[in-house]
Amino acid sequence: MNKVILASGAALMLTIGAAQTPALAQQKTLTISVYALAQDEYKQIVYEPFEKICGCKLVVETGNSVERIAKMEANKANPVVDMAVVSMADALAASRAGLIDKIDTSKLSNFGKLYDVAKDPNKDGMSVGYTFYATSIAYRSDKMKIESWADLLKPEYASHVAWPNVTTNQGPPALYMLGQALGKDTPDLKAPIEAVGAKKGELVTFYEKSSQLVQLMQQEEIWAAPIGRFTWAPFTKLGFPIAWAMPKEGQTGGMNVMILTKGAKNQELALQFMDYWLSTEVQTKLAEKLIDSPANKDVKLSDAIANNLTYGEETAKSLKLIPSAVALDNRAGWLKTWNEKVGQ
Amino acid sequence: MTARSLFIPVTLFLVIAFLIGPFLIIVAASFSAGETLAFPPQGFSLRWIAKVFTVESFRASFGMSLFLAIGGTAAALVLGIPASYALSRYKLPGAEIVRTVVSAPIIVPGIIVGLALLRYIVVPFQVGITPALFLAHTALVLPYAVRVVSASLDNLRSDIEEAAVLLGSSRLGAFFRVVMPNIRGGIMSAFILGFVTSFNQVPVSLFLSGPGVRTLPVDMIAYMEIVFDPSVAALSSLLAFLSIGIVFLAERFLGFSRYV
Amino acid sequence: MFQNRTEALALALPAAIFAAAVFLVPVVILLSDGFRAPAGGWTISAYTDFFSNPLNQAVFLRTLRLGALVTIASAVIGYAAAFAIVSLEPGAKGKVTGLVVLPLMISPVARTYAWIVILGRTGIVNQAFQALGITEAPLRILFSETAIFIGLLQLFLPLMIISLISALENMPKDAIPAARVLGANWFQVFWKVVLPLTKEGLVIGGTLVFTGSLTAYITPAILGGSKVLMLETLLYQQVSVSNNFVAASVIAFILIVMSFAANILLKRVATARNKQRSPQ
Numbered sequence: 001m002n003k004v005i006l007a008s009g010a011a012l013m014l015t016i017g018a019a020q021t022p023a024l025a026q027q028k029t030l031t032i033s034v035y036a037l038a039q040d041e042y043k044q045i046v047y048e049p050f051e052k053i054c055g056c057k058l059v060v061e062t063g064n065s066v067e068r069i070a071k072m073e074a075n076k077a078n079p080v081v082d083m084a085v086v087s088m089a090d091a092l093a094a095s096r097a098g099l100i101d102k103i104d105t106s107k108l109s110n111f112g113k114l115y116d117v118a119k120d121p122n123k124d125g126m127s128v129g130y131t132f133y134a135t136s137i138a139y140r141s142d143k144m145k146i147e148s149w150a151d152l153l154k155p156e157y158a159s160h161v162a163w164p165n166v167t168t169n170q171g172p173p174a175l176y177m178l179g180q181a182l183g184k185d186t187p188d189l190k191a192p193i194e195a196v197g198a199k200k201g202e203l204v205t206f207y208e209k210s211s212q213l214v215q216l217m218q219q220e221e222i223w224a225a226p227i228g229r230f231t232w233a234p235f236t237k238l239g240f241p242i243a244w245a246m247p248k249e250g251q252t253g254g255m256n257v258m259i260l261t262k263g264a265k266n267q268e269l270a271l272q273f274m275d276y277w278l279s280t281e282v283q284t285k286l287a288e289k290l291i292d293s294p295a296n297k298d299v300k301l302s303d304a305i306a307n308n309l310t311y312g313e314e315t316a317k318s319l320k321l322i323p324s325a326v327a328l329d330n331r332a333g334w335l336k337t338w339n340e341k342v343g344q
Numbered sequence: 345m346t347a348r349s350l351f352i353p354v355t356l357f358l359v360i361a362f363l364i365g366p367f368l369i370i371v372a373a374s375f376s377a378g379e380t381l382a383f384p385p386q387g388f389s390l391r392w393i394a395k396v397f398t399v400e401s402f403r404a405s406f407g408m409s410l411f412l413a414i415g416g417t418a419a420a421l422v423l424g425i426p427a428s429y430a431l432s433r434y435k436l437p438g439a440e441i442v443r444t445v446v447s448a449p450i451i452v453p454g455i456i457v458g459l460a461l462l463r464y465i466v467v468p469f470q471v472g473i474t475p476a477l478f479l480a481h482t483a484l485v486l487p488y489a490v491r492v493v494s495a496s497l498d499n500l501r502s503d504i505e506e507a508a509v510l511l512g513s514s515r516l517g518a519f520f521r522v523v524m525p526n527i528r529g530g531i532m533s534a535f536i537l538g539f540v541t542s543f544n545q546v547p548v549s550l551f552l553s554g555p556g557v558r559t560l561p562v563d564m565i566a567y568m569e570i571v572f573d574p575s576v577a578a579l580s581s582l583l584a585f586l587s588i589g590i591v592f593l594a595e596r597f598l599g600f601s602r603y604v
Numbered sequence: 605m606f607q608n609r610t611e612a613l614a615l616a617l618p619a620a621i622f623a624a625a626v627f628l629v630p631v632v633i634l635l636s637d638g639f640r641a642p643a644g645g646w647t648i649s650a651y652t653d654f655f656s657n658p659l660n661q662a663v664f665l666r667t668l669r670l671g672a673l674v675t676i677a678s679a680v681i682g683y684a685a686a687f688a689i690v691s692l693e694p695g696a697k698g699k700v701t702g703l704v705v706l707p708l709m710i711s712p713v714a715r716t717y718a719w720i721v722i723l724g725r726t727g728i729v730n731q732a733f734q735a736l737g738i739t740e741a742p743l744r745i746l747f748s749e750t751a752i753f754i755g756l757l758q759l760f761l762p763l764m765i766i767s768l769i770s771a772l773e774n775m776p777k778d779a780i781p782a783a784r785v786l787g788a789n790w791f792q793v794f795w796k797v798v799l800p801l802t803k804e805g806l807v808i809g810g811t812l813v814f815t816g817s818l819t820a821y822i823t824p825a826i827l828g829g830s831k832v833l834m835l836e837t838l839l840y841q842q843v844s845v846s847n848n849f850v851a852a853s854v855i856a857f858i859l860i861v862m863s864f865a866a867n868i869l870l871k872r873v874a875t876a877r878n879k880q881r882s883p884q
Contacts, residue, residue: 036566061555205747211572218380343833366718427619434612451863456856464630580714587709
């Protein structure tokens with residue numbers, strides 16, 4: 001019966017012209033798994049030029065980091081994707097789950113050009129950083145003054161603040177910095193979660209998607225929110241005086257890394273692709289479009305561009321990142337505490 | 345009497361304002377010059393509408409969604425119409441079990457369906473992404489197909505086809521010549537309901553989509569993960585107008601609303 | 605009624621087998637994980653654990669409450685709207701039904717964002733309230749149970765209206781005038797005549813609305829967020845953040861049981877009315 005369905009499905013596909021062009025049997029295919037961010041630009045700057053160089057075809061999967069790792073896990077016995085880009089902590093999770101292989105950095109001609117922090121972020125040889133970002137507070141400079149992460153919880157500000165949900169990539173780093181501001185920075189983030197929980201009635205919302213924030217900022221529902229630098233650009237177009245805070249505790253952030261699927265069919269090709277992505281030329285173009293802050297130290301940017309990115313080795317080093325192992329070991333506990341203090 | 349004559353227009357106005365209000369905001373935002381959704385919209389421009397057509401992945405995923413919605417619904421009807429006929433016209437042993445099994449997809453949360461299919465069908469049997477999505481969408485639409493078609497069969501008197509059979513027509517002949525023309529509207533409603541369900545389906549498709557193959561809503565959510573600009577609103581309005589067009593034609597030629 | 609069993613099975617089995625193989629079996633395997641004891645054998649300890657947690661109790665009750673409120677509100681509004689629609693001229697009826705169905709065709713994500721515009725502190729509702737002097741300071745409607753309620757009601761009301769329209773149209777045309785002639789007031793007409801005759805529509809619509817409200821994800825996630833947790837939000841967290849599929853299958857099974865219970869309850873309510881009516 002399935003055959004009949006599939007046959008009728010195939011017939012339909014032809015009639016409505018939706019048939020996916022199948023990869024030619026002879027042609028090499030590289031399957032990559034990436035964030036959904038700016039895919040049209042990536043296609044132009046990275047994917048299409050690379051297809052020309054390698055004479056192969058790129059197939060792209062997009063989605064958020066956790067979902068894509070979950071799919072890699074399900075397909076462990078018969079991997080679908082050859083390489084993926086994920087967060088540092090998810091790379092460690094994938095490594096612990098036995099989903100990825102060591103990256104042979106001798107095959108990456110651009111490896112030496114990377115900032116030291118990006119070379120082996122988890123110190124296990126399983127990942128290479130390609131971009132990093134600062135996380136700080138975007139705020140209305142005409143309405144408030146932010147000098148510390150704790151300022152967000154001030155009574156006069158809290159009712160105009162959106163805080164990242166603990167399940168988002170920005171949630172734990174923001175809590176981590178709040179913990180520093182409160183002088184109670186234990187890895188379980190108990191003190192900052194309690195502090196946020198105590199203000200939950202006043203805080204506008206605990207956001208899930210950063211796309212919500214632009215909307216809320218435009219409606220003046222919020223005046224401030226902790227965000228990642230990669231979502232900064234749309235805020236600058238709203239016509240309000242919006243500033244990027246430099247809190248006295250510093251900025252936090254994250255790094256996105258490349259990983260190589262264990263048992264992938266095209267590891268050589270995947271390494272070639274990684275190398276291309278890390279090249280000065282590609283990293284410069286991605287930076288100029290304000291998509292990814294470069295991890296390649298040879299990339300030179302104008303001040304106007306650099307000011308809207310997280311640029312330079314000094315900046316990269318100054319970011320207070322949560323170590324991947326801490327993030328991974330505490331994730332479930334953070335969520336539990338969060339749900340108890342915030343969700344009830 | 346005045347109270348009663350006011351009741352109808354006032355009720356309709358309030359209900360429709362409530363149901364359509366958000367849609368109007370979305371349409372207004374589609375033609376806005378601003379960077380976000382706003383009411384009243386900030387200026388007029390077609391740039392967001394234009395942007396929809398330049399985002400390449402939207403085109404591929406639109407094709408995929410259209411294929412799944414049309415193909416999946418058609419397959420569900422091919423399976424569902426005979427089943428509905430059996431449920432409505434025959435003394436079927438275990439009728440309640442059949443009804444429950446085919447209706448089950450409605451009440452199970454989509455995330456669980458997606459996860460279960462991925463782990464116990466797609467991975468062990470090495471089903472490709474497109475066939476997997478197709479099977480899942482067919483199963484998700486089946487409950488609507490059976491429910492709506494059964495309802496219109498139940499409303500149709502069964503003595504006409506019994507008469508046709510008595511007059512020497514085969515059972516199959518009676519079905520195609522007597523029953524089908526009379527439940528055409530019901531089938532059309534089932535098709536539209538199934539199409540809409542499949543076209544807007546997110547959680548199941550989220551788990552089953554893979555490299556190179558995505559449905560439009562999944563693509564929209566991925567696009568909106570980081571940036572929300574009015575192009576998503578513009579896309580939604582375009583899709584809504586497309587649906588209105590389809591429904592209008594269906595109503596025009598088949599008068600489906602009598603059967604909904 | 606045809607009596608031929610073989611024919612009946614031949615017609616019904618393909619659909620049943622398809623649904624069982626593609627859908628039921630994998631889902632049942634996944635759900636059974638929630639009943640497996642770590643040392644082998646079966647247990648319901650995952651469920652007792654779930655309900656012994658005060659947070660889960662609160663979320664369960666909130667989900668139940670919101671589901672019930674949305675269902676009741678959509679039934680009340682749905683009857684009024686369906687009455688109004690069936691009393692229209694045939695041409696107008698088609699167009700208005702079209703408008704009612706329209707929201708079903710708009711992406712839930714885009715719709716939810718529209719509610720952010722409408723319900724915000726500077727939104728249309730607050731502007732209207734302030735202009736009318738109902739409130740001085742803008743109300744905080746967004747990111748509350750109220751916002752989720754409004755979002756879910758708009759999402760699922762069309763299903764109720766459509767179910768009730770077809771139920772009302774199938775009602776004998778003279779039922780209401782007859783009851784009026786016999787001296788029943790409008791309330792009695794509704795309670796004793798309309799409700800029993802349209803119970804099928806109410807049961808179908810009510811089940812769809814209640815189940816939909818329980819399993820909707822995007823609307824509660826965006827309009828409520830983790831301030832107002834629902835079971836579906838917890839379920840999503842378990843799958844995509846904690847990768848805890850056992851906990852996820854426990855929540856999913858609870859949601860399924862709630863849907864079934866609602867369906868049975870609605871059938872009971874409708875049948876109870878019917879029994880009262882029959883002696884007359």
